[in-house]
Amino acid sequence: MLLKNETLTTPAFKDTLLGTSVTELKATPKNLWVGTDGRGVYSYSNSGVQHLKATDDLSVQTIIDEGNVLWLATNKGVKKVVLKTPLSESVITNSFYESDGLLQNNINDIFLKDGFVYAATDAGLSKIDPNDAVYKKSLQIYFENRSDTLTIKQNENRNITVSFYVTNYGSQQHLVYKYRLLPQQEEWIETQTQLLNFSSLPPEIICLK
Known part of the structure; x- marks a missing residue:
């Protein structure tokens, strides 16, 4: 809401992210990663807003930035995104689901340590090795x-x-x-x-x- 002349008004939506349900924020020195409910990931910076089109339709709970790679906890498993230039053309290079060892496809949170991905779900904690030969x-x-x-x-x-x-x-x-x-x-x-x-x-x- 905007207070102007002692009156509260609703500002017009001028930004792509206004009106979008935001579920996660991850700040980096270059930009702000924004996870949304159903629209995937956006990058917000001084140069503007860029949508990672490959992530559209995903509900994102957690974003982990590894430089040129993003790891996402989503409603459709764990996603590995390789960042491209422009960012809008970034691609999902790997996905992990129940059939890959997760307890559920709906992931609440993820954590990376020693090369393993730990995925938190309503059914418990899963641990997978994304570098295992079975996935390659x-x-x-x-x-x-x-x-x-x-x-x-x-x-x-x-x-x-x-x-x-x-x-x-x-x-x-x-x-x-x-x-x-x-x-x-x-x-x-x-x-x-x-x-x-x-x-x-x-x-x-x-x-x-």
Whole structure:
């Protein structure tokens, strides 16, 4: 409220953070990190307000600043954010959930010590090692048939369906896959489904990556 001429008035919202439910503040020499309820993280400094777009839709309870990395306690697990320039383009490079060893996905607080992440939840305290090899193991691609090449005669139906799976026992429900069909598709397409449908394929060599 603003007191002016002995009258209380509500000021107009001129700042992005005004009217946003704030749940956490973390001050650094360069800026102020602001955690919100449902809008992720903002950076507030003399140069203005920047929203870390990758964190949008997260409710943030705790922010830990490690220089070029932020650790977040959120309603959707523990997040590791690598800071970019501009800050708005920062990316979440790792996430940890119940399937990774947390007692709950809703995290109340986090603490870092000796390389371990301690996560406080309503169900108790979890301890995980984010550098454990299980979180860094590269995924392997396997084909059920003996060859990784599928040949279709010209007079046959050129509609195919490809299903695939990955050997990864953590965070299965949060995996995002990328594929492209060369040479028709140069850009990678993201999906969370494990079933791809292709229709009217041209009679030429096609590579699905």
